[in-house]
Amino acid sequence: MRDQLHEPLTLIDIAQTEHFSPFHFHRVFREITTVTPARFLAALRMAEARRLLVHSQLTVAEVSTEVGYRSTGxxxxxxxxxxxIPPERFRRVARALPDRPVASLLLAARSVLRPQQWARVLVRPENCDPQTLLFVHCRPVRGDRTQHHNWTSGTGQVxxxxxxxxxxxxYQAQVIAIAPSATPTEALVNHAAGxxxxxxARFRSPLHGPSNRQVTVPLRQPLSIDPPPLSVAPVRLLADLANRFAPAKITPNTAHAHF
Known part of the structure; x- marks a missing residue:
């Protein structure tokens, strides 16, 4: 799939490469990846589209062709x-990401990422550096997989x-843990190794009020069978932080000011 994103692949095409019937391939693929072949292929195409939007000057129409779509609409x-969000808007947001390690950004913005005081569940990844930036997305196990609004961020735990x-x-909690030494673009756009x-992890939400429930989430390196993370929410949060906590710019009018 990854080598043929520009082609209009069908389930039959993909199944034939593995010498499976379409029905058998669909069932086995979903058992291994937890998503259907069509959803996985769409995720790969959108991840490549995100990368092209940030790192190239291609128009949206040209990007759509590069990732296998015949219709820009x-x-x-x-x-x-x-x-x-739409492609052009994503391009503007993602290009605002800072070109510096996440750790330095968090140092300036640590007051913004304070834990919520009124919460139901504590998500604590295993063997996680306290300075690791975490994004946690929760959805009902039987709910919509395309929700983008309910991402929560924190450092070390959420x-x-x-x-x-x-x-x-x-609910199912999905965790993305960004290495302190990585830049936002490396992790969230390029999906660079390391x-x-x-x-x-799955857990049950309590019925009322705050809770001392803790969910332990094992972390691992992404695998080739994992759909790439696509939601704009982590990208937007880091772009906003970079804008709010950017070093003050020195202008000609203030460069020689005395106080």
Whole structure:
């Protein structure tokens, strides 16, 4: 799939490369990756589209062709559904990411990432550096996989606010842990090796009020069978932090000011 993103692949095409029937391939693929072949292929295409939007001058129409779409409208609709915002808007947001390690950004913005005081569940990744930036996305196990709004961030561990777990029941937590030495673009756009870890865990949300429930999430390196993370939420948060805590610029009018 990764080598043929520019081609209009079908389930039959992909199944034939593994000498499976389409039905058998679909079932086995979903058992291994937890998603359907079509959803996995769409995720690969959108990840490559995100990279091209940030690192090239290609138009949206040209990007859509590069990742296998014959219709720019279909590409834009799919991109918006999976990433959370339209392609051109993603390009503007992602290009605002700072070109410096996440650790230095967190040092300036640590007051913004304070834990929520009114929370239901504590998500604590295993063997996690306290300075590691975490993004946690929770969804009902039987819910919509394309929600983008309920991401929570923190360092070392994350307390999930009540509004991210609106109903009691079983949830799945998806964790992205960005290495302190990685830049936001390396981890969230390029998906560079060693720049981030991933993990998932299921848990039940309590019925009312805060809770001392703790969810331990094992972290690991991303595998080739993992769909790439697509949501714009972590990208937008880091771009906003970079804008709010950018070093003050010296202008000609202030360079020689005396106080």
């Amino acid at each position: 279909t590409f834009t609709t799919q991109f918006t559904r999976l990433v959370g 307390l999930l606010p009540i509004d991210t777990l609106p109903f009691p029941g079983e 720049s981030y870890l991933v993990g998932t």
